[in-house]
């Protein structure tokens with residue numbers, strides 16, 4: 519295995535499934551060549567816990583502050599005020615995850631849309647990029663984002679699984695693209711392979727989205743089926759092959775892209 523220096527831009531490291539061995543998970547990631555990780559905040563508790571984790575691993579872990587569209591119902595005035603305060607912290611590198619998810623509709627769509635607006639306003643206020651989630655809601659998502667785009671300090675469409683048309687729309691809006699192990703799934707992710715070469719190198723990043731989305735083609739899969747950041751090089755290698763570049767080249771460009779968007783120092 520060639521040494522890499524990758525950044526996992528989306529890992530749900532506060533998830534319960536990491537409670538018993540979180541330190542070992544972080545250590546395995548570092549051993550595998552993951553030099554920095556951004557811990558996804560998806561509601562109030564995970565945002566608070568993610569920031570706490572980042573504070574105890576300075577320079578290695580960073581956090582996002584936000585409420586996943588599933589939890590939009592929980593975005594009260596008080597929580598929004600708290601997020602506004604938390605988002606100014608130096609360990610918080612983005613606002614989110616935020617966006618729209620019409621696949622599960624766990625919060626009513628109008629509530630999701632309002633929460634999305636509030637996040638975009640917050641990101642503009644604190645001048646940090648947005649960490650965006652979209653599933654089965656492309657048109658509404660683009661329409662809302664377009665209203666705010668000029669005020670935003672950039673953003674990443676995390677866990678991109680869409681079509682070429684959707685990709686082109688995001689690139690036109692000057693967004694970065696986050697690719698997960700979805701691309702390693704020959705049943706539902708192979709359409710992503712030919713799209714990889716269409717994304718400018720300075721806008722393409724990788725993420726595990728662990729504990730979810732364990733790459734389907736891992737040579738040896740853990741019995742737990744839990745995904746973790748140590749598997750990021752496997753995902754990166756798949757993207758590199760699809761782009762026709764070496765793993766080292768891809769590691770260098772994706773890490774530079776992540777640092778440029780999130781400004782995490784070196």
Ligand SMILES: [Zn+2]
Nearest residue numbers: 615651676677
């Ligand atoms: Zn997401």
